Structure formats: C-alpha cells, structure tokens
Amino acid sequence: MRKAxxxxxxxxxxxxxxxxxxxxxxxxxxxxxxQDIQLGREAAKEVEQQLNVINDRELxxxxxxxxxxxxxxxxxxxxxxxxxxxxxDSINAFALPGGPMYVHTxxxxxxxxxxxxxxxxAHELSHVVLRHGTNQASKAQLFSIPAAIGGAIAGAxxxxxxxxxxxxxxxxxxxxxxxxxFSRGAESDADxxxxxxxxxxxxxxxEMARFFEKLESQSxxxxxxxxxxxASHPNPGDRVKAIEKETQYLPKAQYMAQEGNLQKMQGIIxxxxxxxxxxxxxxxxxxxxxxxxxxFSRNSKVYQGQGYTISYPDDWQTFPDKNGPGVTITGRNGxxxxxxxxxxxxxxxxxxxQAAQNGQVDLRRDLDTLIKNVIQGNAGxxxxxxxxxxxxxxxxxxxxxxxxxxxxxxxxxxxxxxADVGSGLFYAVMVSPESEYQKMEPLFKEIVRTLRLQPxx
Ligand code: ZN
Numbered sequence: 509m510r511k512a513x514x515x516x517x518x519x520x521x522x523x524x525x526x527x528x529x530x531x532x533x534x535x536x537x538x539x540x541x542x543q544d545i546q547l548g549r550e551a552a553k554e555v556e557q558q559l560n561v562i563n564d565r566e567l568x569x570x571x572x573x574x575x576x577x578x579x580x581x582x583x584x585x586x587x588x589x590x591x592x593x594x595x596x597d598s599i600n601a602f603a604l605p606g607g608p609m610y611v612h613t614x615x616x617x618x619x620x621x622x623x624x625x626x627x628x629x630a631h632e633l634s635h636v637v638l639r640h641g642t643n644q645a646s647k648a649q650l651f652s653i654p655a656a657i658g659g660a661i662a663g664a665x666x667x668x669x670x671x672x673x674x675x676x677x678x679x680x681x682x683x684x685x686x687x688x689x690f691s692r693g694a695e696s697d698a699d700x701x702x703x704x705x706x707x708x709x710x711x712x713x714x715e716m717a718r719f720f721e722k723l724e725s726q727s728x729x730x731x732x733x734x735x736x737x738x739a740s741h742p743n744p745g746d747r748v749k750a751i752e753k754e755t756q757y758l759p760k761a762q763y764m765a766q767e768g769n770l771q772k773m774q775g776i777i778x779x780x781x782x783x784x785x786x787x788x789x790x791x792x793x794x795x796x797x798x799x800x801x802x803x804f805s806r807n808s809k810v811y812q813g814q815g816y817t818i819s820y821p822d823d824w825q826t827f828p829d830k831n832g833p834g835v836t837i838t839g840r841n842g843x844x845x846x847x848x849x850x851x852x853x854x855x856x857x858x859x860x861x862q863a864a865q866n867g868q869v870d871l872r873r874d875l876d877t878l879i880k881n882v883i884q885g886n887a888g889x890x891x892x893x894x895x896x897x898x899x900x901x902x903x904x905x906x907x908x909x910x911x912x913x914x915x916x917x918x919x920x921x922x923x924x925x926x927a928d929v930g931s932g933l934f935y936a937v938m939v940s941p942e943s944e945y946q947k948m949e950p951l952f953k954e955i956v957r958t959l960r961l962q963p964x965x
Pocket of ligand 1: 631635690694695698740741742
C-alpha cells in the first residue's frame with residue numbers, strides 16, 4: 509500500500525516536469541508601461557543617430573508584414589511596435605522597451621527561410637512584452653537614487669545620481685546597455701513565448717531552434733558576424749533542445765505563413781549602396797572637452813508635474829523624480845558622467861519643492877534656506893547676485909543667480925527661481941555653462957514666464 513502510494517507520487521512528479529512550461533509573465537518592474545514606451549522612443553532616437561536605417565520600401569514592408577503578423581495573429585499584447593531595417597553586417601536584431609525594433613541586414617542575409625526571421629522577431633517581441641529591458645533596469649536599482657535629487661534640494665546637487673544612471677539608459681545604448689543585455693532566465697522566457705507566438709502566427713517554431721543552432725555553431729567558429737546575437741542573448745543552456753521539447757506540446761498545425769520572397773529581399777540587400785558608418789554619439793566625459801554646446805529646439809513641450817506645469821524645448825528629455833514632484837530636464841549632451849559613476853547636469857532645468865519651515869511660507873527666510881541647501885549639495889557653488897523679487901504665475905517669488913565650477917570644466921551659471929505655493933516653495937534651478945549663458949538666458953526667462961503653479965492641496 510505504502511509502496512504504491514510512493515510510486516504514484518513519483519509518476520505525478522515526472523509528469524509535471526515533462527509538461528509544457530507555464531507561459532512567462534513580466535517580472536518585477538519599477539517602471540510603468542508608459543515609461544517603457546517613453547524610454548523606447550528616446551532610445552530609438554539615439555539608435556537612429558548611430559545606425560543607418562534602410563529606406564528601401566519593399567524590404568521594410570516585408571519585415572513589417574512579418575512583425576505585424578506575429579503581433580496580431582500571434583496575439584501579442586498591444587505596444588506601439590515598429591520595425592526598421594538597419595545596414596549592419598552582423599547577424600542581429602534588437603527591440604527597445606515599448607516596441608521599437610531594429611533588424612540588421614546581416615540577419616536577413618543569413619536566414620534560410622522566412623520562419624527563421626520570424627523566430628528572431630518573435631523572440632525580440634517577447635522581450636518587449638515581458639518588459640525585460642526595464643525589468644533589468646529595475647533590478648539594477650536605477651530608480652533608487654532620485655530620492656536624493658527630488659524630495660530635498662539638498663540632494664538636488666545639480667549633479668545628482670539618477671541622471672548618470674538614466675544617461676546610461678538614454679545615451680549608453682552600446683553592447684553593455686542594461687536595456688539590451690538579458691539574463692539567461694529572460695532568454696529562456698523569450699524563447700518560450702517567442703516560439704509559441706510564431707507557431708500561432710503560422711511559422712514552424714523549429715526554425716527558431718535551427719537558426720539559433722546555426723548562430724551558435726558559427727559563433728563557436730569565431731564568425732564575428734554571428735557573435736553579436738549570442739553576446740546580447742546568452743544561451744540559457746540547452747536552448748535548442750528546450751525549444752524542440754516545447755514544440756511537442758503545441759497543437760498540430762501546418763505552418764504556411766509566407767509574407768514575401770526572402771531571396772528577393774536578400775537580393776535587394778546585396779544591391780544596397782554601402783553607407784559609411786555613422787559616428788557614434790559621443791558621451792560627454794566629465795572634465796574633458798570643456799562645456800558642451802547647448803542644444804535646444806525653438807519648439808516647446810509641456811511637462812505636467814505634480815502641482816505645476818513647465819514648458820521646455822521639445823528635443824530635451826525629462827527624467828521625473830520617482831519620489832517627489834521634481835523633474836530634471838536636459839538636452840542630449842547635457843549630462844556628464846563623473847568618475848564615481850554619478851552624473852552632473854551641464855545644462856537644463858531641475859525642479860523641486862521645499863516645504864516651509866513651519867508650514868507657513870516666509871519667502872525671505874525659506875529662500876535663504878533653499879539657497880543654503882542648493883549650495884550645500886554642490887561643491888564650490890556661491891551666490892553671485894542679489895535675490896530679486898518676481899511674480900511667478902501670480903505668486904510671490906524670487907530669482908537669484910549662483911555660479912559654480914562646471915563638471916565639464918569652466919564655470920557654470922545656475923539660476924534659481926522659487927515661488928510661494930502656500931505650504932512651501934516650488935523651485936526651478938536652471939543650469940548653463942557660463943560660455944553659453946547668453947544663448948540660454950532668454951530660454952530660462954521663458955521657462956519662468958510660462959510656469960504654471962497650482963496650490964498644494
Ligand atoms: Zn534575447
């Protein structure tokens with residue numbers, strides 16, 4: 509009797525282990541889905557400054573048809589996906605958070621059939637749906653630092669830590685970007701969701717396994733072109749076997765999907781003029797090369813903060829403070845990486861809120877405290893002008909000019925504007941290299957003029 513029971517238990521265990529894997533779900537994430545989309549958009553801009561996007565209509569349409577088929581017939585969750593082909597010989601493709609997707613010409617050339625391309629796209633799309641990029645970023649605790657920047661200006665250190673991390677997201681899109689380098693667990697999940705998606709969409713999932721196998725054997729042979737994919741998508745172990753094993757649990761199906769003629773597309777790629785490689789976007793290094801040339805568009809965008817709205821040039825990026833109402837807004841080259849891994853804002857705006865000392869604003873006293881806090885957080889900073897009274901959106905406020913050494917070398921001007929919002933001061937610190945201040949001053953004035961403040965509830 510006892511023996512029989514033991515046997516039953518054993519069988520049950522084996523049966524579970526041998527069954528299909530559970531469909532993976534997105535893991536821990538500190539970002540919202542909207543932030544995935546926003547981040548992906550910003551990163552896509554960077555990517556397209558660094559890689560040559562192919563404009564051939566027929567080729568792009570073909571890849572888009574495959575992608576669309578996977579998304580709709582394969583029933584993937586809704587994201588604003590798009591698919592672009594980039595002129596790169598390495599066999600690779602990558603997806604950014606929230607949907608932008610880039611396929612290398614080298615991958616299309618290396619594929620033996622359409623299903624192999626679909627396999628890679630399905631794998632990449634799965635990274636998007638499972639939000640692996642921001643999951644990695646969350647695990648790296650990217651958002652643990654803004655507490656220092658936001659809540660108190662004390663930390664607002666015009667060179668706070670968050671931007672360094674975010675700069676690595678927005679600017680550092682190289683091979684080591686946390687957004688594009690996945691864990692083995694994430695790889696195994698993307699394989700699984702990917703192969704199921706391609707099967708639903710009418711592609712033979714075994715072709716995914718075959719293509720990975722081919723890449724792996726070639727990268728073993730030091731084929732540099734095949735190494736790229738394996739480097740950013742590490743083999744979770746027995747990758748091909750794991751995919752093959754899962755195919756046995758799929759419903760029997762004829763895989764007939766065909767969106768175009770792959771050989772023709774490979775011919776198009778063969779005939780493309782070779783574009784010179786674009787220059788990778790230079791990351792500003794602290795203390796090197798001097799202050800950046802400020803960049804700002806004449807068109808503005810509005811950032812809706814908690815209790816305020818602020819207008820800013822529409823080519824700047826916003827980095828909201830996770831733990832407070834503040835935001836840091838800066839241009840593409842507006843951040844310097846510091847030696848200690850932190851970052852400094854070279855130009856841009858940082859907003860925040862400072863509560864009044866005893867719940868009742870005394871503009872003079874609270875402004876003094878605010879200035880002291882700002883100076884404390886920024887080595888070498890000093891007041892360089894008398895505070896002037898101004899009205900900001902109909903409220904009593906003041907503006908004061910400070911100067912400090914810039915992390916990029918030379919001096920920087922920091923204009924602090926603050927307004928009484930009832931329970932405390934709303935403030936904006938506007939940063940500019942001294943050498944660029946003439947250019948920036950009208951912009952700063954416009955930012956202050958168009959600030960809109962709502963009383964704290
Ligand atoms: Zn992957």
